[in-house]
Amino acid sequence: MQVLRAFNIFKPATCNQQLLTLKKHPIVIAIDGTSASGKSTNSKLVAKALGYVYVDTGAMYRTLGWYCLQKRVDIHDAKAVAAACRKWKTSFECVETKSHLHAVHLLVDGYFPDKEIRTAEVSAATSLIAAVPKVRDWMKKKQQECVQFGNLVMEGRDIGTNVFPDSNFKFYLDAKLEERSARRAADGIHENLAARDQRDSQRAAAPLMIALGAKVLDNSKMTSAETSAWLLAEIHKLMPVGK
Numbered sequence: 001m002q003v004l005r006a007f008n009i010f011k012p013a014t015c016n017q018q019l020l021t022l023k024k025h026p027i028v029i030a031i032d033g034t035s036a037s038g039k040s041t042n043s044k045l046v047a048k049a050l051g052y053v054y055v056d057t058g059a060m061y062r063t064l065g066w067y068c069l070q071k072r073v074d075i076h077d078a079k080a081v082a083a084a085c086r087k088w089k090t091s092f093e094c095v096e097t098k099s100h101l102h103a104v105h106l107l108v109d110g111y112f113p114d115k116e117i118r119t120a121e122v123s124a125a126t127s128l129i130a131a132v133p134k135v136r137d138w139m140k141k142k143q144q145e146c147v148q149f150g151n152l153v154m155e156g157r158d159i160g161t162n163v164f165p166d167s168n169f170k171f172y173l174d175a176k177l178e179e180r181s182a183r184r185a186a187d188g189i190h191e192n193l194a195a196r197d198q199r200d201s202q203r204a205a206a207p208l209m210i211a212l213g214a215k216v217l218d219n220s221k222m223t224s225a226e227t228s229a230w231l232l233a234e235i236h237k238l239m240p241v242g243k
């Protein structure tokens with residue numbers, strides 16, 4: 001994996017801060033939706049096709065969930081979780097993966113937790129800590145800072161509603177619960193998605209909902225190639241000429 005440093009040569013795929021001086025208003029494509037609706041796969045495909053930088057905001061929340069478990073912070077105690085979030089030492093790194101995807105990673109104490117944030121235990125902890133308003137404020141600020149890396153494809157639950165509500169490119173992906181559970185099971189993950197959907201959409205702070213003006217797609221019967229082709233066609237229609 002290659003870590004891209006700032007001030008490289010100008011190129012369309014950007015972990016390149018030089019671009020920022022040229023492009024004052026990076027484009028943010030917001031892709032929200034339910035768990036296992038294909039957000040990650042399709043956001044990556046779209047980011048690669050456009051040469052944009054991919055940001056997985058779920059991974060940022062998962063990283064805090066994992067960190068709290070590591071540090072034995074009581075995940076049911078909102079004050080303790082908020083205090084941990086205030087104090088943890090994080091940094092961003094923009095990398096080019098082996099598959100040539102440019103992606104932003106959130107590091108804790110200089111370490112990027114990858115596979116360890118994908119366990120069922122971390123998933124359950126994450127949906128609790130993601131409901132803490134102070135955590136959401138911190139995440140929103142950090143996610144907005146990601147425009148330093150250039151044009152973005154950002155996936156999450158509240159990107160179109162809360163993090164970048166002024167984006168002209170808002171999408172909401174969904175699929176039937178049985179289909180989403182089957183997709184997770186195919187990855188070897190057996191999770192109560194209905195419970196997670198409920199927690200994500202019923203929390204008071206920035207709940208999962210369809211953003212005003214978002215284009216909605218139920219991809220229950222679609223492949224990821226079809227879903228990403230649909231997204232790219234919609235983005236193309238919305239893109240101002242010359243971008």
Ligand code: DC
Pocket residue numbers: 035057058059061062123126127130155156157158159196200
């Ligand atoms: O997309 P994911 O399954 O990796 O997300 C992990 C958890 O984080 C999930 O419970 C929803 C929450 N989340 C959130 O509340 N807001 C986001 N922008 C992204 C994820």
